[in-house]
Amino acid sequence: MKALQDKIQQEGKVVSSTILKVDSFMNHQIDVQFMAKIGQEFARIFENEGITKVITIEASGIAPAMAAASALGVPMVFAKKTKATTLDTEVYTREVKSFTRGTVYDIKVAKSAISADDRILIIDDFLAYGHAALGLANIVQESGAYLAGVGIVIEKGFQSGGALLRKNDIRVESLAIIDRMEDGKVFFQD
Amino acid sequence: MKALQDKIQQEGKVVSSTILKVDSFMNHQIDVQFMAKIGQEFARIFENEGITKVITIEASGIAPAMAAASALGVPMVFAKKTKATTLDTEVYTREVKSFTRGTVYDIKVAKSAISADDRILIIDDFLAYGHAALGLANIVQESGAYLAGVGIVIEKGFQSGGALLRKNDIRVESLAIIDRMEDGKVFFQD
Numbered sequence: 001m002k003a004l005q006d007k008i009q010q011e012g013k014v015v016s017s018t019i020l021k022v023d024s025f026m027n028h029q030i031d032v033q034f035m036a037k038i039g040q041e042f043a044r045i046f047e048n049e050g051i052t053k054v055i056t057i058e059a060s061g062i063a064p065a066m067a068a069a070s071a072l073g074v075p076m077v078f079a080k081k082t083k084a085t086t087l088d089t090e091v092y093t094r095e096v097k098s099f100t101r102g103t104v105y106d107i108k109v110a111k112s113a114i115s116a117d118d119r120i121l122i123i124d125d126f127l128a129y130g131h132a133a134l135g136l137a138n139i140v141q142e143s144g145a146y147l148a149g150v151g152i153v154i155e156k157g158f159q160s161g162g163a164l165l166r167k168n169d170i171r172v173e174s175l176a177i178i179d180r181m182e183d184g185k186v187f188f189q190d
Numbered sequence: 191m192k193a194l195q196d197k198i199q200q201e202g203k204v205v206s207s208t209i210l211k212v213d214s215f216m217n218h219q220i221d222v223q224f225m226a227k228i229g230q231e232f233a234r235i236f237e238n239e240g241i242t243k244v245i246t247i248e249a250s251g252i253a254p255a256m257a258a259a260s261a262l263g264v265p266m267v268f269a270k271k272t273k274a275t276t277l278d279t280e281v282y283t284r285e286v287k288s289f290t291r292g293t294v295y296d297i298k299v300a301k302s303a304i305s306a307d308d309r310i311l312i313i314d315d316f317l318a319y320g321h322a323a324l325g326l327a328n329i330v331q332e333s334g335a336y337l338a339g340v341g342i343v344i345e346k347g348f349q350s351g352g353a354l355l356r357k358n359d360i361r362v363e364s365l366a367i368i369d370r371m372e373d374g375k376v377f378f379q380d
Contacts, residue, residue, distance in 0.1 A: 029303050030252075030266045032259045059248035059268065062220075066256055069222045076220045078249065113219050 001041055001175040005188050007034060008154070008176060014184045018156070026125055026153065030063045038175060039067025042123060042151040045173050046072075049148035051121045053077060053114070055140065057107055057132055064153050065123040072121070077114070079107040079136060092142055094135035100128060107132065109139050116144035127152040127174060130161025137170055149173060157189050191231050191365040195378050197224060198344070198366060204374045208346070209290075216315055216343065220253045228365060229257025232313060232341040235363050236262075239338035241311045243267060243304070245330065247297055247322055254343050255313040262311070267304070269297040269326060282332055284325035290318060297322065299329050306334035317342040317364060320351025327360055339363060347379050 013021040025031035042064075054076045056065035062078050069076035082105070091108040098105065114120070120140045124133055133150050140147045149171030155162055157177040165172045177189040203211040215221035232254075244266045246255035252268050259266035272295070281298040288295065304310070310330045314323055323340050330337045339361030345352055347367040355362045367379040 023300060023303075028267060028270065028300055030256060030259070030268070032256060032266055033263070035256075036260070059252060059270075062249060062252040063256055063266075066220060066222060066225075066253055069220070070226070073223070076222055076253075077218060078220070080218065080249075110213060110218055113213075 001038070003034075003037065004153070004176045007031075008186055012186060014181045014186060017181050018159070020154070020156075020178065020181060020186065022154070026063065027060050035063050035067045036070070038064055038153060039069070039071040041175055042068040042121070042173075043071035045151065046121050046148055049121070050119050051148055052118045053145075054121050054123055055079065055109070055114075055136060056123045057081065057136060060125040061123060064125055064151075068121065068123050068151065077109060079109045079139070081105050081107060092139040094138055096132045096135045097129075098132070107135050107139070109136075109143075111143070114140065114143040114145050118143075118145040119148055120145050121148050122150045123152075124150070125153050127155040127161040127165075127172070128159045130159075130164040133161065133165060134168065134170075137165070137168065151175075154178065191228070193224075193227065194343070194366045197221075198376055202376060204371045204376060207371050208349070210344070210346075210368065210371060210376065212344070216253065217250050225253050225257045226260070228254055228343060229259070229261040231365055232258040232311070232363075233261035235341065236311050236338055239311070240309050241338055242308045243335075244311050244313055245269065245299070245304075245326060246313045247271065247326060250315040251313060254315055254341075258311065258313050258341065267299060269299045269329070271295050271297060282329040284328055286322045286325045287319075288322070297325050297329070299326075299333075301333070304330065304333040304335050308333075308335040309338055310335050311338050312340040313342075314340070315343050317345040317351040317355075317362070318349045320349075320354040323351065323355060324358065324360075327355070327358065341365075344368065 011024040054069040090111045152174040155174035201214040244259040280301045342364040345364035
């Protein structure tokens with residue numbers, strides 16, 4: 001998505017060869033109009049899949065997932081990362097390791113939030129090592145619903161998440177794939 | 191907002207006299223079309239305030255804040271609850287006590303995300319004891335920006351948050367105010 005590559009070039013901050021900050025439009029401040037375009041692009045890519053629900057993980061996934069759900073005209077569900085007292089006790093859960101933060105956490109989705117008839121699109125802001133997205137994909141598979149694929153705003157192509165998901169026969173569609181970051185610059189895969 | 195009261199009556203689950211679950215449309219699954227109407231209602235209420243930015247707190251505030259920002263045509267910022275390695279080191283921060291969860295956490299907003307020229311609308315999903323909203327209001331005040339008010343989807347009128355904010359001369363607009371919850375039923379203030 002050319003407009004996204006341009007936005008990353010203009011506003012992204014390369015913190016290191018592995019860390020990109022996009023706090024001006026996605027991970028802290030949300031450019032709501034631009035996010036709507038991202039949602040429309042996901043809707044276009046998956047338009048033939050008959051998607052009935054979009055699923056993501058709190059918190060940074062919520063904005064792009066909501067935009068995609070809005071463009072598709074379907075509900076969105078965000079998996080919770082912590083034990084929430086007000087969440088259903090009947091939950092699907094997976095343990096996820098975050099390499100970025102060096103932590104392990106559980107993601108949880110209420111069983112009532114996914115039906116076996118659902119056709120699910122998973123959306124997330126970043127794809128790095130892919131453990132969160134794979135955990136969510138496993139939850140969808142356990143529910144019996146159909147997993148149409150995973151839509152990612154920014155994939156770190158130099159990390160293993162894309163390969164991990166594709167190895168598990170999951171369709172992955174990333175709007176921008178970063179090849180490498182050097183000298184404060186971002187280089188994209190075509 | 192009559193449609194919200196109806197939605198709460200139809201889909202909300204009264205867990206106890208103080209806990210209401212709205213996981214089917216706001217706090218786990220998001221009814222995106224309904225959330226857009228909530229956003230439009232906030233935009234209508236604050237239409238004369240010249241709002242330039244909507245601010246909320248991750249994670250449950252993001253959906254209503256994004257809907258409001260979309261209706262107002264302005265960016266949205268979500269305060270972070272944990273020390274994020276990819277967030278600006280130049281941050282405004284406040285310590286917030288959560289009575290619901292019995293925890294204390296910091297909320298952080300990058301200084302670059304608020305300008306003294308901004309006219310801010312704070313949005314949150316629930317108002318209970320109000321410490322999170324007050325912390326965010328204090329951050330806005332510290333930044334020098336104008337605080338137009340706080341928009342709440344569901345206020346627990348039987349808890350002290352509304353009084354706390356109003357005592358601090360903050361305009362609070364709640365789309366539904368719960369008077370009490372009894373025998374599994376929700377009773378609203380007019």
